[in-house]
Amino acid sequence: MQVFKFGGASVKDAPGIVNLSEIVRNSPDKQLLIVVSAMGKTTNALEKLTRAYVEQNDEMHSLFDEIKQYHYDILHQLFEPGHPIFDEIANTFVEIEWTIEDEPQDEFDFIYDQIVSIGEMVSTRIVNAYLNKTGASSQWLDVRGYIHTDNTYREGKVDWPKTTKSIQHDVPALLQKGVVVTPGFLGGTSENFTTTLGREGSDYTASIFAACLNAQSVTIWKDVPGVLNADPKLFTDTVKYDQLSYAEAIEMTYYGASVIHPKTIKPLQNAKIPLLVKPFMHPDEPGTIITETDFITFNTPVIIVKQNQVLLSISTKDYSFISEEHLSDIFGLFAKTHIKLNIMQASAVSFTVCFDDDTERFEKLTTALKQNFSIKYNNQLSLITVRHYKTDLLKQLTTDKTILLEQISRNTVQMVVK
Ligand SMILES: Nc1ncnc2c1ncn2[C@@H]1O[C@H](COP(=O)(O)OP(=O)(O)O)[C@@H](O)[C@H]1O
Numbered sequence: 001m002q003v004f005k006f007g008g009a010s011v012k013d014a015p016g017i018v019n020l021s022e023i024v025r026n027s028p029d030k031q032l033l034i035v036v037s038a039m040g041k042t043t044n045a046l047e048k049l050t051r052a053y054v055e056q057n058d059e060m061h062s063l064f065d066e067i068k069q070y071h072y073d074i075l076h077q078l079f080e081p082g083h084p085i086f087d088e089i090a091n092t093f094v095e096i097e098w099t100i101e102d103e104p105q106d107e108f109d110f111i112y113d114q115i116v117s118i119g120e121m122v123s124t125r126i127v128n129a130y131l132n133k134t135g136a137s138s139q140w141l142d143v144r145g146y147i148h149t150d151n152t153y154r155e156g157k158v159d160w161p162k163t164t165k166s167i168q169h170d171v172p173a174l175l176q177k178g179v180v181v182t183p184g185f186l187g188g189t190s191e192n193f194t195t196t197l198g199r200e201g202s203d204y205t206a207s208i209f210a211a212c213l214n215a216q217s218v219t220i221w222k223d224v225p226g227v228l229n230a231d232p233k234l235f236t237d238t239v240k241y242d243q244l245s246y247a248e249a250i251e252m253t254y255y256g257a258s259v260i261h262p263k264t265i266k267p268l269q270n271a272k273i274p275l276l277v278k279p280f281m282h283p284d285e286p287g288t289i290i291t292e293t294d295f296i297t298f299n300t301p302v303i304i305v306k307q308n309q310v311l312l313s314i315s316t317k318d319y320s321f322i323s324e325e326h327l328s329d330i331f332g333l334f335a336k337t338h339i340k341l342n343i344m345q346a347s348a349v350s351f352t353v354c355f356d357d358d359t360e361r362f363e364k365l366t367t368a369l370k371q372n373f374s375i376k377y378n379n380q381l382s383l384i385t386v387r388h389y390k391t392d393l394l395k396q397l398t399t400d401k402t403i404l405l406e407q408i409s410r411n412t413v414q415m416v417v418k
């Protein structure tokens with residue numbers, strides 16, 4: 001069996017869903033588990049709705065109407081009026097209606113997961129119904145009963161033994177009957193609440209199913225020809241890698257190459273399952289294959305740009321040395337607020353870190369830090385990472401920019417720039 005993952009870009013409109021169904025129909029392997037993300041930019045829209053609801057901003061009703069309208073427009077292009085999918089989708093959206101009717105009582109992260117998860121719940125039901133309409137025998141699987149997580153909302157930690165047992169118990173038999181469509185990005189707690197696995201986590205969902213089912217391969221279908229040396233939205237003249245090692249892919253995604261979620265590779269590497277990154281508009285092209293392979297020479301440096309970064313410097317209030325005890329307290333606060341450090345640097349009297357900006361998490365962190373430390377920060381920065389770098393390229397990348405922090409190792413350069 002194989003696992004296919006279709007991200008938001010591949011299902012952003014009705015032709016995208018028709019294209020997905022053709023890729024599925026043309027697949028020589030009929031035992032397919034299909035992981036699908038929310039359509040287009042729905043997750044961003046649902047995040048906005050969550051914030052508006054938590055702030056009790058009147059905008060929330062118009063934001064919700066826009067999300068519904070976008071999905072109903074797609075439904076009308078794919079199905080005749082009266083098809084049962086219309087009621088199914090209406091019933092799924094009702095869950096948000098019920099939530100936003102009442103004033104918010106719970107923690108932000110919990111509310112976020114209950115609302116944002118609806119994106120994948122509707123997209124997968126639509127894809128499943130369309131596959132059935134076009135003659136594929138497709139079944140919808142509620143991933144929340146199979147990927148078991150703890151209750152770290154917005155960053156659910158997978159309980160692997162329980163998840164493996166559930167998936168192995170039911171999914172092979174379902175695959176005997178046809179394709180299985182399931183939401184990416186979501187998990188469920190032991191109390192049956194919905195969790196999410198972290199933004200862009202559907203790739204990870206595909207990798208979890210593949211590892212548990214010992215799949216032949218995982219294919220993630222993208223709007224790019226494969227893994228490139230840089231994001232084509234930011235750079236021209238990008239070069240595609242035909243082949244990458246798991247190790248290089250782990251490094252690239254760790255530093256922020258957003259084409260693959262960083263947690264995706266490890267389970268596949270452990271189970272020796274190849275990961276293919278292929279263009280959904282040209283399914284016959286080979287894309288990039290990621291496997292266990294010997295060292296590949298990199299003639300083209302890998303450039304990774306992470307935008308919307310914060311650079312935060314932490315000092316003791318009396319400007320005494322930053323001791324190990326201080327660092328232990330500081331790291332504890334980062335762990336508690338679920339902020340991942342992209343780069344860190346210590347001096348005698350300060351500790352400087354760079355991380356992704358996230359309003360709620362940043363506020364929690366700085367409120368806690370200010371009790372014992374002084375802080376200074378800059379935001380709206382970029383973190384540029386270059387692997388297998390060449391000096392002239394670094395100059396080119398930083399022309400007209402101010403470098404606020406730089407770290408250089410044998411293979412990798414990282415620069416925080418304004
Ligand atoms: N090294 C890279 N190679 C290819 N694409 C990249 C790379 N780095 C960033 N990207 C971006 O990743 C995008 C595809 O990922 P993403 O937007 O998450 O797709 P989806 O949501 O459909 O899964 C591309 O459109 C491209 O802009």
Ligand SMILES: N[C@@H](CC(=O)OP(=O)(O)O)C(=O)O
Binds near residue numbers: 007008
């Ligand atoms: N919809 C979620 C999960 C995901 O993985 O999406 P995509 O495959 O479109 O990156 C998000 O946008 O974060």
